[in-house]
Amino acid sequence: MQQKILAVDDQPHMLILIERIIKERTPYHITTTNNPLEVPKIMGNENFDLIISDLKMPGMDGLEILDHVNKNNRNEKVIIITAFGELESAIQAMQRGAFDYITKPFKKEKILHTIDRAMTWQRMVKETEKMLGILSIFPYRDAETAFKKIYITELAKQLNNDVSQICEKSGLQESEIRQYLQNYS
Amino acid sequence: MSASEKSSITWLDKIFHGQRLYIVNLFLLFILLFLVFWISWRNLAIIKEVIRNDFNKQQLVLARQVAYGVNANIKDIQNDLRIESQYKSSFFNNKLQEKLSLIYKRLVPKGISEIAFIQQRGNARVFDASGYSEYNIPNEIRSVYFSQPLIEDFFVLELPKEEDITANPKRLIEIGTPVSISESDKYLLVATVNSTFLIQTIAQKVQSGETGYCWVIDDQGRILYHPKSDYVGENAFEVREKEMPYISFDKINQIQKDKMLTGEEGTGSYIAGWHRGVSGIMDKLIAYSPVKIPGTEWLWSVAVVAPISEVQAAIDKMYTRQIILESLLILGIFITVFVAFVYKRRLSQVLEKKLRRTERSLHQTEEYYHAIFESALDAIFLIDEETRFISMNMFTAKVLCSMLSQKEGQKPCEFINPDQFVGMTLREILMEGDAEFLEKKVKRVYRRKKVESFEHRFWMNDRKIHFNSKYIPIFDEKGNISSVLGISRDITEKKEMSHLIYNTEKLASVGTLAAGVAHEINNPLGVILGFTDLMLDRTEKDTQEYEDLKIIEENCLNCKRIVENLMSFARVTEGLEDVVDVNRCIDTVVQVVKNTLMTNKIVTEMDVEENLPKVPGDARELQQVFFNLINNSAYAMRESGGVLKIRTRIRENNVDIYFIDNGVGIPNHLHNQIFDPFFTTKKVGEGTGLGLSVSYGIVKKYGGTIKFTSKTKVEAKENEKSGTKFVVTLPIHQVQNNHEIVKVETIES
Numbered sequence: 001m002q003q004k005i006l007a008v009d010d011q012p013h014m015l016i017l018i019e020r021i022i023k024e025r026t027p028y029h030i031t032t033t034n035n036p037l038e039v040p041k042i043m044g045n046e047n048f049d050l051i052i053s054d055l056k057m058p059g060m061d062g063l064e065i066l067d068h069v070n071k072n073n074r075n076e077k078v079i080i081i082t083a084f085g086e087l088e089s090a091i092q093a094m095q096r097g098a099f100d101y102i103t104k105p106f107k108k109e110k111i112l113h114t115i116d117r118a119m120t121w122q123r124m125v126k127e128t129e130k131m132l133g134i135l136s137i138f139p140y141r142d143a144e145t146a147f148k149k150i151y152i153t154e155l156a157k158q159l160n161n162d163v164s165q166i167c168e169k170s171g172l173q174e175s176e177i178r179q180y181l182q183n184y185s
Numbered sequence: 186m187s188a189s190e191k192s193s194i195t196w197l198d199k200i201f202h203g204q205r206l207y208i209v210n211l212f213l214l215f216i217l218l219f220l221v222f223w224i225s226w227r228n229l230a231i232i233k234e235v236i237r238n239d240f241n242k243q244q245l246v247l248a249r250q251v252a253y254g255v256n257a258n259i260k261d262i263q264n265d266l267r268i269e270s271q272y273k274s275s276f277f278n279n280k281l282q283e284k285l286s287l288i289y290k291r292l293v294p295k296g297i298s299e300i301a302f303i304q305q306r307g308n309a310r311v312f313d314a315s316g317y318s319e320y321n322i323p324n325e326i327r328s329v330y331f332s333q334p335l336i337e338d339f340f341v342l343e344l345p346k347e348e349d350i351t352a353n354p355k356r357l358i359e360i361g362t363p364v365s366i367s368e369s370d371k372y373l374l375v376a377t378v379n380s381t382f383l384i385q386t387i388a389q390k391v392q393s394g395e396t397g398y399c400w401v402i403d404d405q406g407r408i409l410y411h412p413k414s415d416y417v418g419e420n421a422f423e424v425r426e427k428e429m430p431y432i433s434f435d436k437i438n439q440i441q442k443d444k445m446l447t448g449e450e451g452t453g454s455y456i457a458g459w460h461r462g463v464s465g466i467m468d469k470l471i472a473y474s475p476v477k478i479p480g481t482e483w484l485w486s487v488a489v490v491a492p493i494s495e496v497q498a499a500i501d502k503m504y505t506r507q508i509i510l511e512s513l514l515i516l517g518i519f520i521t522v523f524v525a526f527v528y529k530r531r532l533s534q535v536l537e538k539k540l541r542r543t544e545r546s547l548h549q550t551e552e553y554y555h556a557i558f559e560s561a562l563d564a565i566f567l568i569d570e571e572t573r574f575i576s577m578n579m580f581t582a583k584v585l586c587s588m589l590s591q592k593e594g595q596k597p598c599e600f601i602n603p604d605q606f607v608g609m610t611l612r613e614i615l616m617e618g619d620a621e622f623l624e625k626k627v628k629r630v631y632r633r634k635k636v637e638s639f640e641h642r643f644w645m646n647d648r649k650i651h652f653n654s655k656y657i658p659i660f661d662e663k664g665n666i667s668s669v670l671g672i673s674r675d676i677t678e679k680k681e682m683s684h685l686i687y688n689t690e691k692l693a694s695v696g697t698l699a700a701g702v703a704h705e706i707n708n709p710l711g712v713i714l715g716f717t718d719l720m721l722d723r724t725e726k727d728t729q730e731y732e733d734l735k736i737i738e739e740n741c742l743n744c745k746r747i748v749e750n751l752m753s754f755a756r757v758t759e760g761l762e763d764v765v766d767v768n769r770c771i772d773t774v775v776q777v778v779k780n781t782l783m784t785n786k787i788v789t790e791m792d793v794e795e796n797l798p799k800v801p802g803d804a805r806e807l808q809q810v811f812f813n814l815i816n817n818s819a820y821a822m823r824e825s826g827g828v829l830k831i832r833t834r835i836r837e838n839n840v841d842i843y844f845i846d847n848g849v850g851i852p853n854h855l856h857n858q859i860f861d862p863f864f865t866t867k868k869v870g871e872g873t874g875l876g877l878s879v880s881y882g883i884v885k886k887y888g889g890t891i892k893f894t895s896k897t898k899v900e901a902k903e904n905e906k907s908g909t910k911f912v913v914t915l916p917i918h919q920v921q922n923n924h925e926i927v928k929v930e931t932i933e934s
Contacts (some may be wrong), residue, residue, distance in 0.1 A: 011708055019716035024719065083707050105711030108718045111780050 002120050003049040005135070007032045008039055008065065010057040014104075017032070018052060021108050026115060036060040040068055048076050049122040050099075050115065055082045057087055063089070066096050075125070077118045081106075152180045186468045198671075216521075218515060225507055233500045237470055240496045241452035244393050244472030244489040249450070251399055251487040252476040254387035258295045260479055262360055263339050270338075270364040270374050276302060279659045284311035296383030297376045298357070302364070305331050305371040309638035313377075330361065331371055338362050341480040358383075360480075373487075380485075381417055384410035388487070396461050397491025401476070404446055404484040413459065432466055435740055440471060445486035448475040460492045468493035564652075564673040567659070570631050572611040572624050575668055577603050584673075587645050589614045599782035617705060619643055620625045630669050640676070640865060643926055651680040681863075685875075703748045710748065750776045764799040764918045765807050767840055773804075774811045775831070778819070786826025795885055800915040802838050802887040807915075810883050810891075812846040813876035814911050820847025820867070839889075842913040850897035850907040860891075 005028050007018045015032040022030040028049075033042060037049075037059045055062040062080045065075050077099040082090045090101040099121070100114050101136070135144070152166065159165040161181065167174050207807075224864045264797040264923075265288070269275075275284055281302060289300045299313030305327065308319045342359050361375035363380055384401045388410050391399045395753035400411040402421045416424050421441055425434045436455035444451055450473065471492045477487040486639055558565060558578045566577035577585070582603040588607075592615065611620040611627075622641060630637050637656040642649050654673040661667040717738045726732045775789060782789055818829050832843040851859060858864045859880045865874030877891075884891050895909040 011712070013712040014708065016716075017712055017719070020719050021715065024722065105707060105714045105741075106716060129917055 003028045003122060004046070005030045005050045005052060005115070006039070006042065006048045006076070007052045008036050008057070008062075009054040010034065010036070010059075011054070011087055014054070018111075021111065022115070025108070026168065028115070028119065036065065039065055043068070043072075043074065049076070050076045050114070050179070051076045052111075053080060055080050055101075057091065062098075063093055066093060070097055072088050075122070077122060079111075079114055079118060087121060118146055148176075149180055149184050152177055153184060154182060156166075214518075218727075221511065225511060229253075229500070229504055229507060232503065233281055233496075236496050236500055237454070237493070238452070240394065240491065241454075241470050241472045243450055244397065244470060244491060245450065245474060246472075247391055247393055247397075248472045248487045250473035251391055251401070251475040251489070252485075255384055255401070255476045255485070255487070256479065258383055258387065259341075259360070259378070262292055262295050262378060262813065263362070263479065264295065265295075266360060266362045266374050267338060267374055270362045273364055276364055276374075281310060281318045282312070285310065285317065288374075289313070292376060294386060296378050296380070296386050298376045298379045298382065301373075301375045301377065303327070303330060303336045303375055305373075307370070318577045327424065328549070330359075330373055330375065333361065335363070336480045339480045341478060343483075356480075380409045384487075391489060391901070393489045393491040393619040395491075396494035397470075397489060397495060398461065399489040401485055401486055402441060402445060403488050404486075405442065405447065409485060412461065425458065429464075430455060432458040434458075440473070441486075445473045445475070445488065446484070448477075448484045448486070450474045450773060454493070457492070468497075470496065516566050536726075541644075562675070564671070564675075566671050567668045568611075568627060568671055569668050570627070570666075572620075572627050573608055574606050574610075577606060579603060581673075582606060585614050588616070588619070592616050592855065593643060617641075626654075626656055627669055630658050634666060649677070650675060651677045656871055678863075699751060703751050706744070706748055708742060710744055714738065714745070717741060731765040746776070763801055763803065765802045766794045766797070766799055767807070767842060767915070768797050770804055770807045771811055771831060771833070771842070774808050774815060778815055779814070781821055782815075782829065785819055785823055787822050788826075788828045790828060792828045792830060794835060797833055797835065797840060799918045800887070800889075801918045802915065804881075806883045806886075810880040810913060811842070811844075814913070816874065817911075818844055818846035818848060818909065821850070822846055824849070827908075837913075838917050839914050840917060842915070844911040845908065845915075847906050847908040848912075850900070850909055851893070851895040852897050853900060856895070859893075884913055884915065887915060 005022060007015055007022075007030060008017070009015045009032075012034055014171070015034060019032050020029050022028055031042065031048070033039060036057045039053075039060065051065065052160050053062040055131075062078070067075075068074075069078055078093075078097070080090060080093045080098045080101040082093075082101050082103050090103075093101060099118050102114060134140070140179050151170065152172070155166045155169055159169070162176055163174055163181075166177050170177070173180050217778070258751065269288055275281075285300050285302060289297065292300065299645075300313050301309045301311040303309040303322065309322050310317070310319050312318075312426055329342070333342055340359075340361050342361075356381055358378045359375050361373045362372050364372040373781060380750065386398045389400060391397075393399070398412045400416070401409040403409050406421045408416045408419050408421050419427075422438050425432070425437070436453075437457065440453050440455060442450075444453070452470070452472045454468055455472050457467055458464060460467060460469070469488045469492050470489050473486050473488045476487055477483070480483065542589065561578060562580055564578070564581035566581045567575040569575055581602065581603045584607075585606050586601050593868075606614065610625050615623070616618070619641075626637050626639060636658070638652050638654070640651060642651045644650075650672045652673060653676045657670040657672070658666045659668045659670050717734055721734050722730065724734055771791075771793065775791070779789070815831075816831065821827075822829070827847045830843065830845040832841075832845070834841045834843070855866070860877050861874075861876040862878040864878075865872045867874075881891055891911060891913050893909060893911045896907055898906065898907040901907050
């Protein structure tokens with residue numbers, strides 16, 4: 001499914017630029033809006049993967065959009081475009097959960113890179129969700145337990161019951177490993 | 186006033202002025218006193234004469250009385266005898282004895298010593314003190330008696346001295362009158378008169394004054410009567426001298442000889458040696474009167490004498506009284522004068538003390554105000570309608586000195602003396618324009634009678650000096666303006682300060698504006714860059730379009746860099762980094778000033794040490810420090826360019842940043858001042874004088890130092906060039922754990 005980007009900036013030319021960059025260089029879909037106040041409505045209508053927003057805008061600024069995303073537990077990632085010198089605001093945005101920030105004027109490579117990263121992230125998240133969705137089916141749980149049992153036992157044999165090593169190799173929690181070892185060895 | 190009047194006044198003034206007055210007064214007083222004494226002395230002398238004369242006149246009266254008395258006495262005796270001689274028959278009975286005794290007793294008081302009835306051819310029957318007796322007279326004597334010529338029935342004869350019976354040299358006189366009884370015999374009735382007794386009866390009672398007496402001499406110069414009994418009978422001319430040879434009796438002798446013996450009447454005075462038992466030299470007053478003995482040619486002279494002391498007492502009393510009076514008067518005058526003098530002295534002393542006290546306090550007050558006046562750092566002066574200076578304080582004189590020396594093109598005066606300007610007009614001291622301006626103000630005060638408050642500026646030695654002046658009218662009692670009080674305050678510093686503040690604020694606002702502008706520029710810049718990038722993507726390399734687009738991109742990037750530097754420098758960044766990369770700071774600053782340096786033909790040599798550790802500080806502030814130092818170097822090399830070397834080094838725990846130029850250098854005598862606020866050698870408007878002081882403050886704040894060495898061309902040695910080297914030393918930041926602000930996203934399980 002094509003990933004979607006929402007770009008928000010009070011400067012129309014900047015929006016055009018971003019749109020052009022995205023369209024010409026990325027496979028992603030882009031929606032742009034000049035009016036930040038429309039964003040919640042747009043977001044209400046569809047889901048996006050990424051929101052690229054300017055920081056300082058009249059009406060609703062980048063941070064507020066970020067808050068909106070957080071409050072509504074949306075999955076969109078937000079990239080903030082900041083002016084050179086708004087470092088503190090950028091840090092603040094990061095603390096509030098922005099994915100990254102780009103200072104303008106920017107080289108298009110930079111923004112592409114960041115967008116790519118964000119999209120990759122989102123893909124990963126989606127896939128993981130899909131996987132978890134699959135794995136949350138009922139029989140899987142038992143299969144999981146059985147699998148884990150064998151897996152841990154085998155590992156324990158290989159690693160001489162060294163819990164920390166097992167932990168490292170399997171990626172499972174230590175408590176879980178001990179539990180399995182106790183129960184099944 | 187004519188010359189003579191003038192001179193007369195001064196002459197009098199000289200006399201009556203002050204101390205001289207006393208002396209003149211005293212002198213006049215003495216003269217006066219002397220005159221008074223002299224006159225009174227003369228007066229007294231005259232009075233003395235008068236009194237003496239009066240006294241003598243009295244004595245004369247007495248003398249006359251005595252003379253008359255003596256004369257009368259003799260006449261009485263004669264009359265008595267005559268009457269008796271008429272009773273012829275009474276002589277020739279046996280009662281003759283009785284008769285004679287009666288006659289004797291009757292005439293004794295008149296001075297007879299005996300009465301005799303003498304018969305020519307018979308005896309003399311005498312009655313005297315011892316009684317009746319008869320005796321025979323020698324014939325010679327008898328013949329003398331009876332041959333005496335008669336004058337008016339009398340004869341008077343003097344018994345010769347050798348015939349005196351007694352030892353006492355008395356002058357005996359016989360007064361006889363014939364008693365004719367018969368033709369055959371002649372009879373005489375003769376009275377023997379002791380002239381002394383005769384005189385004594387009268388003279389004895391005489392008292393002239395208190396003690397005056399009289400004496401009588403005859404025409405032979407014999408003393409007939411004198412209270413001093415041993416004088417009687419003696420020669421009047423010799424007796425005194427005999428007794429008191431040490432006294433000169435010329436005077437009395439002369440009187441006796443010339444006056445008395447000649448039968449004259451008169452008065453006089455003489456020196457005597459005796460008076461009523463008191464011996465000793467004394468002056469006597471004498472009055473003399475002649476006695477003519479009837480029946481004779483004899484001339485006696487009566488003298489009434491009294492010592493001067495008689496009169497003298499009165500005179501003395503007068504003298505004494507006069508002297509006492511005068512003395513009292515003089516004493517009174519002197520006491521008064523003295524008291525007045527003392528009083529005046531004390532008064533003047535008290536006044537003087539008071540005056541001195543007042544003077545002192547006045548002096549103190551004067552000094553106090555004078556100190557204020559003089560130490561005031563404002564120009565305070567009095568000026569009249571013709572703009573002449575009446576008085577001024579030291580500060581005014583300083584200012585005027587500079588103005589005058591500037592007007593005359595000389596160096597400022599060494600010794601400043603306010604008095605040298607008193608009386609000069611504004612036009613004489615100031616340049617024409619300034620003088621005219623202030624002149625108008627002064628005249629305005631006089632016209633409007635109100636305070637004039639204004640600002641004005643002078644050019645003084647190529648510096649603009651601002652003054653804030655108030656010209657205040659000073660009124661006299663009539664309400665006219667007597668002078669104008671001017672107070673001028675040098676507000677150059679204040680003006681410069683306000684100018685500076687204005688400039689700073691302008692700069693700040695410019696800075697803010699620039700920052701805002703830069704910020705705004707960033708947006709379209711970003712757009713341009715972005716689209717250019719897109720176009721570049723579509724354009725083939727090595728085409729003209731490609732090249733053109735590349736040029737556009739490059740210039741846009743340039744703009745971006747400039748904007749970044751500008752914003753970095755103009756404090757738009759909100760970053761509160763407290764560590765600074767020195768090299769980056771320098772870079773930023775150099776970027777900003779690069780062009781300026783180039784246009785001023787200044788070559789910049791960078792010599793930075795790589796991987797310079799960070800120092801604590803604020804990037805903006807350190808940029809400011811570097812900017813200041815670079816600017817100063819550039820200014821020092823503005824004439825003919827030069828080389829600016831910027832070097833960074835690590836030294837122990839510090840970072841040293843060097844700014845080395847070969848400009849004109851800083852003269853030795855200014856080395857102490859360059860970090861002072863507002864200190865600048867630039868002209869007004871070119872610099873504020875704050876650069877180095879602020880830089881110093883910043884560096885110090887972060888625990889660093891700024892040091893410098895400098896040599897001017899004059900101070901440099903032969904082969905050395907002039908130049909300045911500034912070293913900023915900052916301590917290295919002690920590295921701690923890097924706090925990275927990155928949130929780690931966890932995948933929810």
